[in-house]
Amino acid sequence: MTTLLETPRWIVGPRDRVAEAALQNALGLPSLVTAVLAQRGLTDPEAAHHFLNPSLDDLHDPSSLPDYAAARDAIFAAKERGDLIFIHGDYDVDGVTSAAILFRFLSRIGCKVHVHVPHRMKEGYGIHLRAVEEAKAMGAKLFLTCDCGISAVDQVKAAREAGMVVVVTDHHTVGHELPDAHAIVNPHREDSIYPFAELSGAGVAFKLCAGLTRDLGHPVGAYYRGFLDLAALGTIADVMPLTGENRIIARFGLEQLAVTKKIGIQSLMRAAQVTLRPGQPLRSSDVGWRLGPRLNAAGRIDDAALALKLLLSAEMEEADAIADEIEAVNVARKAEQTRVMEEAAARAESDGAHRRNVLIVAGEGWHSGIVGIVAGRLAEKYRRPTFVLTVNPETGMAKGSARSIPNFNLADAIRAFPHLMDGGGHAMAAGCA
Structure with missing residues (x-):
């Protein structure tokens, strides 16, 4: 059984009283709401209005x-x-x-x-x-x-x-x-x-x-x-x-x-x-x-x-059967996810990987379809960019998924080291080999 690295820390930024007052005056919102909007960077009254009142008319051309x-x-x-x-x-x-x-x-x-x-x-x-x-x-x-x-x-x-x-x-x-x-x-x-x-x-x-x-x-x-x-x-x-x-x-x-x-x-x-x-x-x-x-x-x-067949299905009997089949697959996914998560967390803590700036953990027999979920859970648990890789024992090649924290762009990081790995994706989620 693994434990959290440490107690979560809440960091509350300084309040922007000027922006809050402007939002209150323009939109007539309670002070607590304007404080949250300002913390999210929504200090412009028009932007805040569109955020609170989405409209299909605001979709771009x-x-x-x-x-x-x-x-x-x-x-x-x-x-x-x-x-x-x-x-x-x-x-x-x-x-x-x-x-x-x-x-x-x-x-x-x-x-x-x-x-x-x-x-x-x-x-x-x-x-x-x-x-x-x-x-x-x-x-x-x-x-x-x-x-x-x-x-x-x-x-x-x-x-x-x-x-x-x-x-x-x-x-x-x-x-x-x-x-x-x-x-x-x-x-x-x-x-x-x-x-x-x-x-x-x-x-x-x-x-x-x-x-x-x-x-x-x-x-x-x-x-x-x-x-x-x-x-x-x-x-x-x-x-x-x-x-x-x-x-x-x-x-x-x-x-x-x-x-x-x-x-x-x-x-x-x-x-x-x-x-x-x-x-x-x-x-x-x-x-x-x-x-x-x-x-x-x-x-x-x-x-x-x-999944695609389900989304395209036009017959209730067929759709119900596919949905039941997917439900059974999801139960199997949860069991495999629990196993890999426990093994990956234990391995990370045993060798101190969970204390490094970037957490990298790899193992044989980990389903490649599960490692992305596990990477997300570990990144949330240890609050650092995390790579979870499954290793092919015959070739020694590793492939897997990565999940990040704010201000660390995974896609840029992967592209910065083409001699080490190949892959791509987004700032917060990526795949690599």
Whole structure:
């Protein structure tokens, strides 16, 4: 049994009385509320008002996303010609909901589509060359990624050499080299003028399709009602900051989740025992602690295609059976997570790794789909950047996940040492090998 390193320390910053008074005068808020807003950096009354009162009208123009026009033209051209569009997602909730958004929307507007999400153990993170070969064999003319692709230089090259147009939609930080795609829709690009960079992969797909809806002359409000539930699932489950557009997506997406017409989500909520309150939205905790972990479990220790199939299901009997199967997978995930967590914490404390500036712990037989969760728990427990790696005993190679604390950017740290490791991700979460 391991114990906490030390008692948690609370550090309360000095209050900004001037900013608090300005917020009180402008917005008529209680002093305690204005103190919290000021501590969060929301000292501008207009910004504070938008934070407290999210509105769909405040969503930014999708056409300001990098390469929006090129992506739109490629998709519409494929639609006109009847070309097959091969959608490639990822195996986590964000990647699966992104793929579901694109598949549902493009099918609805008359596109010919096939969707694929990778198997964690068989294909690994990102785009495997086998997926490119599969798309080529199927006769796909447009290779469309979501929540992945920003670092897939070789895979994009292979797809182009196979005669496919490639459109990358992603939200991960950009590395030293961009793939040679026809369009790269990612608000993290250095040349991006998009006002909000912290969209999830589902958020990028959601905004792209919102722009396509508008450019087709269809009502955007109806589109929002049909897809905000999936966008909120991906945004909240991917632990994106709930500010800016993410706050708007979460606020209204939680409302739509409570009244969703999607059979698969209804079955998932029943299996997860999510309580629906008449006239009330779901809570972010319902997604973060109930729905998200179950969808993630499929991709972590089984096949993410199971989660995607659930989100696309239109038959209640089928959806209920899939939700039950995912529930069983989640039970197995919890047991494996407990085992790895106990072993990793014990190993960290036995050799003093938990006292170093960066905690690195590795072991054989740790499921690669679990190490990310364990890294998050250890980072929270010991309050330092944490890498948890699973070692292949035959090759000696280690791969795993990392989770961080504020002010330590994991993606930048990994890229700073290319001779030691390969990987990428976000400031607070990353994968490496």
